[in-house]
Amino acid sequence: MIKKEKGGQAMDTIFENRYRFSDKMMNEYVYGVLMKKTIIYGIIILIAGIAVFAWSIVRGNILFTGIYGAVIFIVAATLVFAPKLTKRELKRNIYTMHKGEQKETIVKFSDRIYMKEGELTMTVDYTQIRKIIDMKTSIVLYMGSNSGVILSKNGFECSDIDDFMEFIKEKCINVK
The missing domain is CATH 1.10.287 (Helix Hairpins)
Structure with missing residues (x-):
């Protein structure tokens, strides 16, 4: 688990994914x-x-x-x-x-999904995820309207893909 300071409060990063x-x-x-x-x-x-x-x-x-x-x-x-x-x-x-x-893309999972790619940042709530698309080398957390968070299966820091899949399926309550 990775600790990060945000607004004076400690925020736990449960999973982190880095890739190009x-x-x-x-x-x-x-x-x-x-x-x-x-x-x-x-x-x-x-x-x-x-x-x-x-x-x-x-x-x-x-x-x-x-x-x-x-x-x-x-x-x-x-x-x-x-x-x-x-x-x-x-x-x-x-x-x-x-x-x-x-640019390297960094996706952190804690209370929300935080994504940073170069200077661009995006925050996604788990309830926005409609579908989890598991592909050969990547996973897409699909939000609809052709938008989603792309993750590399090889990019997880300090964890494995099975633990992440269990976590994300539990967190994304609107996944069909």
């Missing part, structure tokens, strides 16, 4: 959080479009074949390019925010 946002973490966040619904719905529409496209070929309807062919192309292009464009935009925002430097 890597490309692997960014890929997981973009594909697993930001673009997940787009990818799922896109695949469903793509499969339905291919079925209707095949049906229109069998029926010999050239007009519908062309229309559904265009729909398939647009959906496939969206599935390929939307995550890449989202990742590029996220990288650009991070680059602009930190003036080209890659």
Whole structure:
């Protein structure tokens, strides 16, 4: 347990996570959080479009074949390019925010979640967390509206991931 002074009162930091946002973490966040619904719905529409496209070929309807062919192309292009464009935009925002430097992110868990990345700070109450997304190299404490606190599984100081997961599930009472 790490002690920190805040406003004259001692505050106990129960867990601390430190990391630099890597490309692997960014890929997981973009594909697993930001673009997940787009990818799922896109695949469903793509499969339905291919079925209707095949049906229109069998029926010999050239007009519908062309229309559904265009729909398939647009959906496939969206599935390929939307995550890449989202990742590029996220990288650009991070680059602009930190003036080209890659800053260390420090997330501390005590009475609330305190996050510091370079000069930026954020405080999150545990009740704001709606979902805990456990990925290969990271964990996202998702708050909705494509916002969340990203944690590196390898970034925990003086504790292990299992203890943290037990703690966070207990604290986040609004997690579904």
